[in-house]
Each structure stands twice: as structure tokens, then as C-alpha cells.
Amino acid sequence: MTNLQQTLDQLREALGEAQVLTGDAINARHYSDWTGHAPACPAALLLPRNTDEVSAALRICNAAQQSVVPQGGMTGLAGGAIPRTSDVALSLERLRGIEEIDAASATISVLAGTTLQDIQQAVHDAGFLFPLDLGARGSCQIGGNIATNAGGNAVIRYGMTRELVLGLEVVLADGRVLNLMNKMIKNNCGYDLKQCFIGSEGTLGVITRAVLKLAPQPGETTTLLCALPDYASAVSLLRRLQRDAGTPQAYELMWQDFFRTGVSWLENPVSPMPDHHPLYVLLESVASREVLEQTLEAALEAGEVVDAIMASSHTQARALWKIREATGEFPVRLAPLNFDISLPIGQIGDFAQMCRQRLEQQWPGNHSVYFGHIGDSNLHLTVDCNSLPQPAPILEIEDLVYTAVGEMGGAVSAEHGIGLLKREFLHHSVSPEALATMRQLKDCLDPHGILNPGKILG
Template sequence: MTVSTPAEFFSTLAALRDALGADAVRVGEQIGERSMTDWTRHEPTRAAALLLPRTTEQVSQALAICHAAHQPVVPQGGMTGLAGGAIPRAADIALSLERMTGVEEIDPASATMTVLAGTTLQTAQEAAAQAGFELALDLGARGSCQIGGNLATNAGGNRVIQSGTARDQVLGLEVVLANGAVLSSLGKMVKNNTGYDLKHWFIGSEGTLGVITRAVLRLHPQRAARHTALVALNNYDAAVSLLRRLSTRFGNDIGAFEIMWPDFYDFGVALTGARSPFAEAHPLYALIEHASFDAADDGERFAAALAEALDTQVIRDAVIAQSVADARALWAVRECTAEFPVRLDPINFDVSLPIGEIGTFVERCRAALDRQWPGNESYFFGHIGDSNLHLTVDGRSLPGIDHHAVYAFVYEMLGPLHGSVSAEHGIGLLKREFLPISRSPEELAAMAAIRQALDPHGILNPGKLF
């Protein structure tokens, strides 16, 4: 990629203003802090310009101009990422989808929703609910994250064991390629076996292959009854046993199975200001959601299953929410991660391993961290049912230690287990040097070839992923 001269950049800026309108092109102090970094709180950088297109046509025009000028462009969504994937460099132009919002159609016959990429996940969820459906994707940042960003990073969230990741919610996509060409594949069919399924190239590509502008999402029947329980366990093996027992009994009516080790659980309880519902501390906790299609399901079957697990000593104790408020209070403990960026100096890990290995990995990782940096404050938690473990180390408890050293230390332990350095947050800026731990040279070469084919000038989100 060549670097443009100031004169060339100002010429590009003038062309963008002519195409998009002056109000859609911001520079200097007009660019707010929101566009400068994400939830990683990585070093904020003000881009050379910020574009705010309102339509796919404007995105197309903007990319065509930038492509011709070899001008780097960084697509941005809700800026809730945890891998630095949307953070610009000073010479980049940021392209925000925040003005491209709205649910354009809900098709009851095909059970689909057509939505613009800048729409927040919560807005899409609420529109689906009003139409009598459910959008299965759910995560703690629902009020801020955007559909385009969810798809670009293949977001996971709380209900993957029930409905899959973001990828599994998509039937069609509209994407603008680096040269401005619009790739429109907004089909509503579940079966469409006509060559390469191109949408999957862009889902999880982190904005390096194209800019997602519109999506057709699957909708599901509403779960009429939800029951939430917080369970105390002796150890990780007991958690896996309970998950298998409940899955055998209820199938995919088990919508969430969130594991919290005591370090994380105690932090969440303290943050919410509530008291733990348990009289004593326990080695492990699981937050479980049972979601039934039967409106008459009063939770007795779920309670009976937990009672049996208690009788057979698979679990130590259990508390079942008796109201929506109770359930929200239990979930508030698990979703305390939203406060990590302001309460901690978070060094975040989002890894995946075979489910049977996770408990052992946590024990080894915690012991290794304690040997390397005595007194460190670390928090372990995860979705587990979909093999996803999260770890956050508070950088404040490691004075003088660079974050990079902690990343390298933990990922080195992950390598022998053939796990993934990113389960659901992508690679972005922060994990790119560790990608070879999880991907072979041949896989990386294939990905690079795809990128070269779709973005020969390398203008889309440069420095990310690769």
C-alpha cells in the first residue's frame, strides 16, 4: 500500500464530501472519542477523517473513492469489541455505520428479518419480539453493539448452545467490496446450494474483506417461559456432568449455561451490591437458563431436575429465580463484565478449548499466573457449553508488567491443547501475532489469498487480523 501525500489526501477528502455531503465527513476535533478506541481501552487514535454514510450507495461511493486513492478505511460499528478490530490509525479514514439503522422488513412466512448493519442488537431483538418472534443472538453489549459488527466478528454470546453463533442466524447479506462493488445476496431461503456461499467469507472477517451493510437474519419462535437458576458445584467435572444431564433431559431448551469461578463470582456480587443467595462460598457456580416453548411450563420440571442433581450430589446447592426481577439480579452478576473497562485495567482473554480440558486449563493457568506474578488478580468465567472460556487479568495487580507479556504467557499454555486464541471476539489488532497458535501456515496462506483477491490494494482495515 502506498502512502498518499497531503495534497492527495485532501483531494480524496474533497471527493468524499462531494459524494456523501459535508455533514457526512468529519475531521479533527469533529471526530469524537467514541470513534477512537473500543472496550479494550487500547491507546485511542483519532482517524484522519470519519465518514457517516446513510445508505449502501454512499458506502459504495466512499469505498470506490478510497480504493482509487489507495486510502485505508476502517469500518466501525458499536465500538464494543475486545480485540481492537475497529481502532483506526492516524492515517486511516474511519467509516461508521451508525446512521444506517432500522429494521426494514419482518417476513412472518419465512421467519426472517431484514435489517441495516448499524442497527443495535437490542433494537433488532425488540422488533422481533413485537412481531412474535425471537432473535436468538444475545450478549451483554446488546444495547450498544451493532448487527454489522456482530456479524463481522461472528459474535457468540449467551445462547450459542441453543441457537448457534451470529453466523448461524444469517440467511443473506449485502456487502460493499473494497472497490465499491455491491455484493447483494439477500436471499431468505434456508436451502440455496448454488456454488460458493459467499456470505460466510464476510462473517467473521472483521471488515477486512468488505463492509456489511444489510443482513437477512433468521428468526425463531418465542420461548414462552424462561426459568433461571444459580447452582453451586464442587468442581468443573460436576459442571460438565450437570450440563450433560440437563441437555439429555431438556435438549436445546437449555439456553444458557454460564460458569463462574469464585474470583469472578465474588467480584460480580460485590459490584451489584447484592448479597450472595448462598449461605457459604462454593468452588464453582453455574448460571443456567431453561427456556420452554410451552407457556404453561411453570418450571416444575426444571426444578425437579435440579433437585435430583442435588440428591445425587452432582450439585451442592441451587437457587431458582421466582420472578423476572430475580432472574435479572442473577444475570447482573454474570454481566458485570460491562464494568471491567472502568473498574479494572483489563487484560482480556477469549479462548476456546475442548470442553473436557477447560477445568484443567483453568487450574494450570491460575497456578502459573500465581507463580509468575504473585498477587495477581484474575477472573475466570465462560460459556463452557460451547467450549468458550474467558479470563480477565487486572493489569493494576501487575505493576510494571506490559500487557503483551501476559498475553504471550497465557497463549503459550493454550498452544499444546490446540485451542483457539479467539472464541468469539475476533483477532483484530491485539491477537494478530498469536493467530499462528490456532491456524496452520496453509490456512493463513489461504486467507491471505482470499483477501488479496477481494482487496488487492489492502485498504480495508489494514493491520488487523493479519
């Protein structure tokens, strides 16, 4: 194995001095992601400006068997981009820009370091919608969104990132460049190789360019807040909406504990409706108000809804969304232990009840809140570690929750990836045979194991 200094000398020769940083020249934001887990200054930070430089960097590192951690906007929540002190971090932040918006094919071609917000703005100006949307839109990069198969509020209508990617350019561990750029929806020419890299968290290759599928801009949206008597009503209301008014743009379910917390944190903490109901759903729809009123009236008659507010203005709609957006305050007001899980939609209500009971039995008086995008089978659970004995038994709580997920045939990660933080629990959702196949794929594409070592598979 070539020593680190020789490798850095080769990298500087190939990329230039300004693109290879070490020591104090590396900004601390490259030490960890938004979790703040195990921050570490990498041995070097590479800042390639184009695909050729990414290719050269990986070719040199692969020959030296030097580990490389690809990094995007560092907004991840699973530790997928955290380096070790022995790793070289490879940031895509200088591969930024929009190459083309093709109105005829309704696609946009972008470099991997482009922020999600820049893409959203560009396609909006061109009369389209790129429906992926996250709270980190101003910081996260599209390459990282693709590498983690990001989700968000609009998945119920438009699908995960996987459904929004038509083509990719990927640099393999040995520096070879795979040109998988494609604008066609129908392309049935053998293996769909791009899918190997979507959600792989930089363990199989480094994404450098992408072709993304665009949607028409939606018409005027209407926001509703509905109180529900039970979880079964949340599912039946969703199916009624899909049948009578079309799939909503968003369908956000809040259990009573979350709703009360969100209201209490408002600048003016007055609940828009009584807070004693078991569940609340915040939804957005592009259906006409007349159709929504008819649908809501039928839902009230059927007992699926017990109270409702239809926002009459953008200001009122934003005020309702402020309750759901309480998650942004979690790091400030709580010591949050967050879970991002997926379960068959019909079982989410039972899981929430079972999980709450098990947590209470083990740690009486703990404070936890439940919420999620249940239309796409995603439940979020946050336990406030301030409400637990100290030091908080984090591993025990994780084991309790993920074991319950496995019992119900769910997924330990719905939209945040595996990274470092969920690696030890992946077996609850992935069979030994499937894990072995994943390792075979990793060994085939990255035989020296240089790409993001320790992530997903360990």
C-alpha cells in the first residue's frame, strides 16, 4: 500500500494544490453530518471541479488502496458521509450547475453538487416542478439526495428520488466513468445499472451528473387540517381522497402527542381546533375546493373525520403547517433520538401503539412523539432523551424499536438511509441471503473496499 503522503502528492499533481486540503484548511462542516455523530477531520479533503478530476482522484486512491468518503451537503441523518481520520473525503460541492432543461422530454440535466433549491428554482422558472422537497433544500446536494434515495412530503404523489431519476453519470472505485445518462422513460436495454447507485450511499460509486424527471406545475393547492377518531380512519380518509379528489400533494399524520407539542411551540400557542383527538392529518390537494368540500362532507358523515379546517388563505395554510414543522425545533427543545421507519400502511397504527406500550413499560414516563407520511408507509418516532434516566439508554431504545419493526416486517430506514447509525440493525429488515448479495455487489464494483468503508454493510 502506498503511503498517504505519496498519495496526496499524486492527488495534488492531478487536481491542483487548491483542490487538495489538509489539516486546519479543512472546514469543520466536513467532519460530520447533521447528526453531529463522531466528528473527525479527514486525512485530506478533495474538491474536484469536474468528472475527469473525480475519475483521476479515485484512480489514484484505488491504486493506493486509500479509503474515500464521498460528501454532498452534509445534511444526512444516518452518518453516511462521516469520515474517519484515516479517510480522504471527496466533496462534490464544486461540481455545481444546471446543464440543460429539456422542455420536450420534461427533464433537467445537472451536476451532482447542485443544491436541491437551485434545481427547484430553475425548473419553476421554466414552468415545471421538480417534486423532491426536503427541509434541507438550500444545503443538500442532488448527488447526495440520489445516493440516499431521499424522500420528503411529496413522495405520496410523485415517489421517492428513485422514481425521479432517469439517468446518471457515475465514477467507479477504479476511476472508470459509467455514462448512464438517459432522457427516456422507456429504456429496456438490459440491467438498469443506475438503480445500483441510487440509495447506495456512495459505497459503490460516486455520482457526478444526473438526468431528472420533471412534473407539470400543480394548480392552486388547498390545505386542510382534519381531526380523526382512530388510525383506521386515517387510512380510509386517504383512500377516499384518492378516489374522489385525486392523490394529495401531502398527507401528514400527527398523533395527539406530536400535535400538542407542535401547538405549544407556536409563537402564539393557540390550537386551531380542540387538542383531545387521537390523530390529526394535515393534507394538501390540487382538487377544487368544491370537490374537497364534498369529499370532506362524506368523510364527516362516515365518521372518518370529526373536525376539520380548510385554510382560506396562504397565511392560514402556513400557520397550519407550522404545527407539522415543529420537527425543526427538535434539536433545540429536546434531546431527540429520531427513528425513520417504514411499515405496511395498515399496520402503522398498531405499531405505534405497541411501541408506545413497550417504551412505557421499560422507561415509565418517557416522552415520545409520533408523526409521519403514512400515505407512503413512513412513520417517524422521536424519543426525548431528556425524559429518560441518564445517561440515556440509546442502544437499548434502538434495539427495542428496531426489533419491533422487524417483527412487523418493516424497514429500519424509510428515507434517511443506513450509514453508520443503522448498520447494526439492518438485519431486522434484510435477510441474510440479501445481505450476502449486497456484499457480493460491493466486492464486484469496489474490490479494494475504498468507497465509504464501514457504511451500510460494515
